[in-house]
Amino acid sequence: MYKDVLWLHRISRVLLVAVALVTVNTAIAGPLLYDVRYNPLLKGETELQLVFDEELTLEPKVQVFNSPARIEMFFDTAELEVGLNDVAVNQAGISNVTNVLTDSGLKVTVNLDRLKIYETEVHNNLVSIRVSDNPLTESENEDVVMDSGDVSGNYINRIQSIDFRRGEKGEAKVLVFLQDTQAAIEVHESGGKIYADFHHTDILDDLLYELDVLDFGTVVSNIETFKEDGLSRVVIEPNAQFTFTYQQIDNILTLTVEKDETQNAYLDGGVEYQGRPMTLNFQDISVRAALQIIAGYNDFNLVTSDSVTGNITLRLDGVPWDQALDVVLRIKGLDKRMDGSILMVAPAEELAAREAKDLKAKQQVEDLEPLYSEYIRLNYAKAENFADLLKTDRNSIITARGSVSVDQRTNTLLVKDTVKSIENIRRMIETLDIPVQQVVIESRMVTVRDNVTEDLGVRWGFSDQGSSVGISGSLEGAEGIYNATSTSNAPSISDRLNVNLPISNPAASIGLHIAKLANGTLIDLELSALEEENKGEIIASPRIIAANQQKARIEQGTEIPYTESASSGATTVSFKKAVLSLEVTPHITPDNKVILDLIITQDTRGDTVQT
Structure with missing residues (x-):
């Protein structure tokens, strides 16, 4: 008892x-998602319905991604019905809907074939997602896009303002204020910069600027905005190693950039993963089982080597499947190969040894492969140039057993090699044996000598006779004037000049005997002027045809002989060119413009120097 x-x-x-x-x-326990429905509507729309077992008290957080295109919705404290992880749709560009439970709640992902216009609505226990498969045109946007305000044309949203702030811990915060909550935002790192791409989002012209934020003392030094075809881009330039996170709450995107103090050089941050996100949370699971889950998520066939062993603990939330696969392989020292839809996994050393063995066997087969002869006639290029290209020591196209010769008379290549090598040679000839662009260059070279000589001369004289004085241009003239009894025996004109500044060899002159006064006064004046111009022109107008990226030269002149003495005492006659030459190398750009490299010379014979 x-x-x-x-x-x-x-x-x-x-x-x-x-x-x-x-x-x-x-x-x-929160609301339980127990059904996912989809219904085709008019105008190329499809409505997805998420059915919960009770009324939703909070709006879901919605994020849109462009690569791969998807809409993600987060429901806090929500639950998921067993067996509802993946719902196939295949309607209006919607491939499927995946539902994953996380630590913070339920994540619903609508996978799309491309970015689409959508609208969400919550009514009691029902969440409706209307997705349009129509292209983004102005007329259709008016019918599909709801509550978009002034947004029109090919846009579903608009950037209204951008703000920069310094956080409490010194981090940089970039805030982008949108007009609506609908936004397809893709944030990625490339070349040491952060790119935030807002797809099908307009931006005000006043916001297209470059902002220097170095004075804030954060890891970010510069912010620049761009507007391209249907895309608004915000580029953030850090000045040190960094990490960044971003989140969208309502119509505000907050991008936080912090200095990376624990950068691990082992991780390759340059790899961009494009796979669909998946969540893995397992404790001490076998590596084979983890690989099988990843392969099944992507409908891959999996082949693993017997050497793949061990267990692993995973906790990955919303990670692209290809990144999750690389993490598992890297931790266990494994590697993968894809053959169509078959995923092969084995230790990296085993795969490398197998590939080396395959290459060695392939090389042995090539060494035993029979040789064939082929005659390939060229149309535009010279056969000997192609033969030199084929027979280069580095990266030779022909095999070690192959040979190539040239028939210059017919411009033909005579090739003897394996079938594969001959096919490669033919492919190369089809690519390179094409007409080369040519350009006709007409130039004019002018040499002008302009020597102008201008001279101006004057001669004038004043002669006068007084009772006790004589005035003239010289002592002889003054004495002659004083002793003269009349103007008939006055001194010569050269002795009567007070100013005698003539020019040599004047071209023309004018002389005036201005006055012969009664009291014996004489005034003489002569003006002379010379203007001499010596102009000479040497004009050459060469015309030359040059091929693209090929040097062409034209010259005209003489060769000047000169003697050279050798150390033995013997002399030889050499020639030096004295020519007017034009050397040109054209570069024809794809938009039919020409870039020219010009070298012009005009040589003349100098003085003879005795040595």
Whole structure:
């Protein structure tokens, strides 16, 4: 009897604990997603319906990604019905809907073939997602896009303002304020910069600027905005190693950039993963099972080597499947190869050894492969140039057993090699044996000498005779004037000049005997002027045809002989060119413009120097 009472007491304790656990679970459990429906609508739209078992009290957080195109919705404290992880749709560009439970709640992902216009609405226990498969045109946007305000044309949203702030811990915060909550935002790192791409989003012209934020003392030094075809881009330039996170709450995108103090050089941050996101949370699972889950998520066939062993613990939330696969392989020293839809996994050393063995076997087959002869006639290029290209020591196209010769008369290549090598040679000739662009260059070279000489001369004289004085241009003239009894025996004109500044060899002059006064006064004046111009022109107009990237030269002149003495005492006659030459190398750009490299010379014979 005592044992029965004790047994009943233990059962009651277990029942009480079970009831308590059920009560606690009921208290903390959120709405349960138990069905996903889809219905085609008019105008190329499809409506997805997420059905919960109770009314939703909070709006879901929605994020849109462009690569791969998807819409992600987050429901806090929500639950998921068993067996509802993946729902195939295949309607209006919607491939499927995946539902994953995370630590913070439920994540619903709508996978698309491309970015689309959408609208979400929550009504009681039903979440409706209307997705349009129509292209983004102005007329269709007016019918599909809801509550878009002034947004029109090919845009579903608009950037209204951009703000920069310094956080409490010195981090940089870039805030982008959107007009609406609908936004397809893709944030990625490339070349040491952060690119935030807002697809099908307009931006005000006043916001297209470059902002220097170095004075804020953060890891970010510059912010620049761009507007391209249907894309608004915000480029953030850090000045040190960095890490970044971003989130969209309502119509505000907040991008936080912090200095990376623990950068691990082992990780290759340059790899961009494009796979669909997946969540893995396993404790001490075998590597084979983890690989099987990843392969099944992508409908791959999996082949693993017998050397793949061991266990692994995974906790990955929303990670692209290809990144998750690389992490598993890297930790276990494995590598992969893809052959169509077959995923082969083995240790890296084993795969490398197998490939080396395959290459060695392939090389042995090539060494035993029969040789064939082929005659290939060229149309535009010279056969000997192609032969030199084929026979280069580095990266030779022909095999070690192959040979190539040239028939210059017919411009033909005579090739003897394997079938594969001959096919490669033919492919190369089809690519390179094409007409080369040519350009006709007409130039005019002018040499002008302009020597102008201008001279101006004047001669004038004043002669006068007084009772005791004589005035003239010289002592002889003054004496002659003083002793002269009349103007007939006055001194010569050269002796009567007070100013005698003539020019040599004047071209023309004018002389005036201005006055012969009664009292014996004489005034003489002569003006002379010379203007001499010596102009000479040497004009050359060469015309030359040059091929693209090929040097062409034209010259005209003489060769000047000169003697050279050798150390033995013998002399030889050499020639030096004295020519007017034009050397040109054209570069024809794809838009039919020409870049020219010009070298012009005009040589003349100098003075003879005795040595």
